[in-house]
Amino acid sequence: MGQVNGKIAIVTGAASGIGRAAAIVLAREGARVMATDVDEAGLKETLALITKAGGTAATARQDVTDEARWDAVVAETEAAFGAPNILVNNAGIAIAGAIMDYSLADWQKQMAVNTDSVFLGTRAAMRAMAKGGGSIINLSSVAGLRGSAGVSAYCASKGAVRLFTKAAAVECATLGLNIRVNSVHPGIIDTPIWQKSITRITETMQPDQVSALTAHTGGNALDPNVIALGGTPMGRAGKPEEVALLILYLASDASSFTTGQEHVVDGGLTAS
Numbered sequence: 666m667g668q669v670n671g672k673i674a675i676v677t678g679a680a681s682g683i684g685r686a687a688a689i690v691l692a693r694e695g696a697r698v699m700a701t702d703v704d705e706a707g708l709k710e711t712l713a714l715i716t717k718a719g720g721t722a723a724t725a726r727q728d729v730t731d732e733a734r735w736d737a738v739v740a741e742t743e744a745a746f747g748a749p750n751i752l753v754n755n756a757g758i759a760i761a762g763a764i765m766d767y768s769l770a771d772w773q774k775q776m777a778v779n780t781d782s783v784f785l786g787t788r789a790a791m792r793a794m795a796k797g798g799g800s801i802i803n804l805s806s807v808a809g810l811r812g813s814a815g816v817s818a819y820c821a822s823k824g825a826v827r828l829f830t831k832a833a834a835v836e837c838a839t840l841g842l843n844i845r846v847n848s849v850h851p852g853i854i855d856t857p858i859w860q861k862s863i864t865r866i867t868e869t870m871q872p873d874q875v876s877a878l879t880a881h882t883g884g885n886a887l888d889p890n891v892i893a894l895g896g897t898p899m900g901r902a903g904k905p906e907e908v909a910l911l912i913l914y915l916a917s918d919a920s921s922f923t924t925g926q927e928h929v930v931d932g933g934l935t936a937s
C-alpha cells in the first residue's frame with residue numbers, strides 16, 4: 666500500500682526539478698496529483714512520466730502569483746479528484762544580483778513568485794482542507810536559514826516562507842483545524858534553477874563581483890555539483906528525488922505529530 670494512498674495533492678512548479686519529482690513520488694505512493702506550472706510543455710512530460718508509471722494525475726496551467734487562479738485550481742482539483750488534502754507550494758525562482766544594483770521591480774517579482782504565492786496557496790488550501798484536514802508543505806531553502814552574497818532577495822523570500830509556515834501551523838492548530846504546515850529547506854540540488862539563476866548573475870553583475878561570488882566553484886559556476894563541493898560535506902549536489910522523499914514523509918500520515926517545523930535536506934551544508 667502506498668504511503669499517501671487515497672490522498673489528493675496539488676503540486677506547484679511541477680514541470681521541472683523538485684516539483685516534478687514530488688509529483689512523481691506522491692503519485693507512485695498512491696496520491697492523485699494535480700500538477701501545475703506556467704510551463705505547459707514541462708507539465709506534459711511530468712504527466713507522461715506519472716501515467717507511464719501507473720499513477721493518476723492531471724495538469725493545470727497556473728501562475729502562482731495570480732490570486733484568482735488559486736481558487737480555480739482548487740475547483741479544478743475538486744472536480745477531477747475531490748477535495749485536496751496535500752499542497753506542495755514548490756514553484757520558485759531565484760533572481761540573483763548584488764544589492765547595490767538590484768531593482769525594486771526584481772525585488773517585488775522575487776517576493777511575488779516565492780512568497781506571495783505561498784500565502785495565496787496556503788490560504789486556498791486552508792479553506793479547502795478546513796473540513797477534511799491535510800498537510801501543506803512549503804519549499805523554503807537553506808537560503809531561508811542563513812545569508813548568501815548575490816541572492817539577498819531570494820534569501821529574504823525564503824526566510825519569509827520559513828516564518829509564515831510556523832505562524833500558519835500554529836494558527837491551524839489553535840483553530841482546531843486538522844491541517845499541518847511544514848517547510849522544507851533544500852541545500853544545493855541539481856535542477857535547472859541554478860542554470861537560470863547563475864546565468865543571470867553573469868549577465869547582470871560586474872565581472873569582479875562575479876569572480877568574488879564564484880571563486881569557490883573553480884570557475885565552473887553553472888554546475889551545481891561543482892558548487893556543492895565548496896560547502897557541502899557530502900561533496901555533491903542533491904537529487905530532486907532526495908527532496909521529494911522528505912516531501913512524501915511530510916505529506917503522509919507518518920508525520921501526523923509534525924507541524925510548524927523546518928526540515929533541512931542539504932548533505933550537511935548547514936551542519937558545519
Ligand SMILES: NC(=O)c1ccc[n+]([C@@H]2O[C@H](COP(=O)([O-])OP(=O)(O)OC[C@H]3O[C@@H](n4cnc5c(N)ncnc54)[C@H](O)[C@@H]3O)[C@@H](O)[C@H]2O)c1
Nearest residue numbers: 678680681682683703728729756757806851853854856858
Ligand atoms: N535547486 C536547488 O538547489 C534549490 C535549493 C533550495 C530551494 N529550492 C526551491 O525548490 C523549489 C523548486 O526549485 P527547482 O530547483 O526544482 O527549480 P526549477 O527551476 O527546476 O523548477 C521551478 C519550477 O517553478 C516554475 N515556476 C516559476 N515561476 C512560476 C510561476 N510564477 N508560477 C508557476 N510556476 C512557476 C518553473 O516553470 C519551474 O517548472 C523552488 O521554490 C526553489 O527555490 C531549490
